[in-house]
Amino acid sequence: MQLNPYEMLKKQIDDAARYIDIDPEYFDILKEPREILEVSLPVRLSDGSIKVFKGWRCHYNNALGPYKGGIRYHVQVNRDEVIALAGWMTIKCAVAQLPFGGGKGGINCSPADLSIDELEKLTRAYALGISRFIGTDYDVPAPDVNTNPQIMAWIADTYEKIKGFSQPSVITGKPVEVGGSLGRSKATAQGGVYVLTEALKALNFNNKDLSCAIEGYGNAGSYMHLLLEKMGIKVIAVSDTRGGIYNPKGLPASELKEHKMKNRTVSNFPEGENITDRELLSSNADILIPAALEGMINETNVSDIKAKIILELANGPVTPQAEKMLSDNGVLIIPDVLANSGGVIVSYFEWVQGRSGEYWDESTVDKKLYNRITEAFREIWEIKGRKKIKMREAAYVTAIGRISQAMRIRGIWP
Ligand SMILES: NC(=O)C1=CN([C@@H]2O[C@H](COP(=O)(O)OP(=O)(O)OC[C@H]3O[C@@H](n4cnc5c(N)ncnc54)[C@H](O)[C@@H]3O)[C@@H](O)[C@H]2O)C=CC1
Numbered sequence: 001m002q003l004n005p006y007e008m009l010k011k012q013i014d015d016a017a018r019y020i021d022i023d024p025e026y027f028d029i030l031k032e033p034r035e036i037l038e039v040s041l042p043v044r045l046s047d048g049s050i051k052v053f054k055g056w057r058c059h060y061n062n063a064l065g066p067y068k069g070g071i072r073y074h075v076q077v078n079r080d081e082v083i084a085l086a087g088w089m090t091i092k093c094a095v096a097q098l099p100f101g102g103g104k105g106g107i108n109c110s111p112a113d114l115s116i117d118e119l120e121k122l123t124r125a126y127a128l129g130i131s132r133f134i135g136t137d138y139d140v141p142a143p144d145v146n147t148n149p150q151i152m153a154w155i156a157d158t159y160e161k162i163k164g165f166s167q168p169s170v171i172t173g174k175p176v177e178v179g180g181s182l183g184r185s186k187a188t189a190q191g192g193v194y195v196l197t198e199a200l201k202a203l204n205f206n207n208k209d210l211s212c213a214i215e216g217y218g219n220a221g222s223y224m225h226l227l228l229e230k231m232g233i234k235v236i237a238v239s240d241t242r243g244g245i246y247n248p249k250g251l252p253a254s255e256l257k258e259h260k261m262k263n264r265t266v267s268n269f270p271e272g273e274n275i276t277d278r279e280l281l282s283s284n285a286d287i288l289i290p291a292a293l294e295g296m297i298n299e300t301n302v303s304d305i306k307a308k309i310i311l312e313l314a315n316g317p318v319t320p321q322a323e324k325m326l327s328d329n330g331v332l333i334i335p336d337v338l339a340n341s342g343g344v345i346v347s348y349f350e351w352v353q354g355r356s357g358e359y360w361d362e363s364t365v366d367k368k369l370y371n372r373i374t375e376a377f378r379e380i381w382e383i384k385g386r387k388k389i390k391m392r393e394a395a396y397v398t399a400i401g402r403i404s405q406a407m408r409i410r411g412i413w414p
């Protein structure tokens with residue numbers, strides 16, 4: 001099955017357009033990125049050969065503020081994927097009422113095949129390539145799939161060497177030692193937990209009786225496991241690229257994280273039974289949390305899904321066709337642009353802290369995250385109920401309302 005995430009984004013905008021009373025021209029603008037930079041990155045590998053990688057950085061829309069969004073390293077990264085991810089960032093930042101637009105970047109590469117030195121060279125080549133396309137008040141990158149605080153530090157360092165002065169807020173998701181924010185590493189999952197808690201309250205569900213399956217065991221997925229365990233929700237299945245693991249009594253989070261660090265996979269964890277990713281998706285968990293890549297829930301597997309709630313920690317994990325079938329069957333889908341917005345919300349806090357030079361303790365970060373993300377949840381939940389539409393449509397209605405209002409006030413730019 002061929003999936004084009006950019007087509008998904010455009011379909012989602014069209015679906016929401018039916019419920020918003022604004023000039024159709026705004027939708028035409030919102031379905032196109034403003035600009036995209038493509039760079040080729042020659043890197044000398046450890047064996048002496050030169051390999052040329054391709055990278056992109058997309059500026060989707062900046063009506064509400066500087067472009068904002070992560071950088072992905074993956075073999076599937078391509079131009080349209082980067083555009084879609086930048087478009088989703090535009091909607092996400094508006095949902096959370098952040099003073100940011102949307103951007104995203106990526107390199108087509110397989111980081112697991114690169115040594116640490118090669119990874120640093122590639123990262124610094126990319127940072128140099130996009131340095132004229134980013135800036136504290138222009139475009140502020142952050143981590144995404146297969147990128148991490150160390151990679152953010154190399155990008156910040158390269159940028160500052162080019163400019164010749166300190167610029168901590170040019171990028172977020174940095175290590176705390178070089179201007180990162182406390183609470184950023186767990187922020188995507190922490191935000192997901194706050195949103196899920198509000199949804200469970202709204203549905204009158206009791207945490208203690210619930211089970212959950214998580215697809216993808218990286219930054220977002222593994223922190224989600226730890227936090228759900230603290231909430232008393234049993235995580236019965238998790239997976240990564242190499243397979244999955246299942247235990248109906250619940251998988252212990254710290255031990256599984258340790259196993260993953262040691263073996264680079266959750267497979268063969270002694271306190272569970274190996275399963276495939278497809279078996280995870282069709283498990284009998286009440287809550288399914290896709291935390292890997294786009295389009296993982298699609299026409300080929302949607303009819304297997306038994307969960308009552310899907311919390312989209314990944315960006316774009318459910319195709320529009322699958323979403324329609326699930327919604328018709330009464331499944332609640334909590335959309336990515338709300339469910340995983342904790343990452344960019346705490347990135348915003350990091351940007352503010354870097355600009356002011358005053359750093360906050362973790363409980364302050366968590367409290368501010370809670371306030372902002374639960375406000376966004378309540379707004380979307382209210383619109384969903386009043387207009388009798390899906391949560392994703394409600395999120396797009398509120399976001400597109402804000403973005404188009406800003407475009408109208410500014411005047412449509414040349
Ligand atoms: N890191 C962040 O701050 C944010 C990440 N996200 C989204 O969350 C998702 C995950 O991102 P991270 O956790 O940061 O990335 P990561 O690179 O830390 O982890 C990705 C995980 O997904 C797994 N995975 C990849 N393909 C898979 C497949 N076909 N089947 C099962 N597992 C698979 C990998 O093995 C890995 O465990 C992405 O969609 C990303 O865009 C969203 C908001 C913020």
Ligand SMILES: O=C(O)CCC(=O)C(=O)O
Nearest residue numbers: 069070142144343344347
């Ligand atoms: O923290 C950020 O700025 C963006 C994180 C991200 O890439 C995302 O929310 O998809």
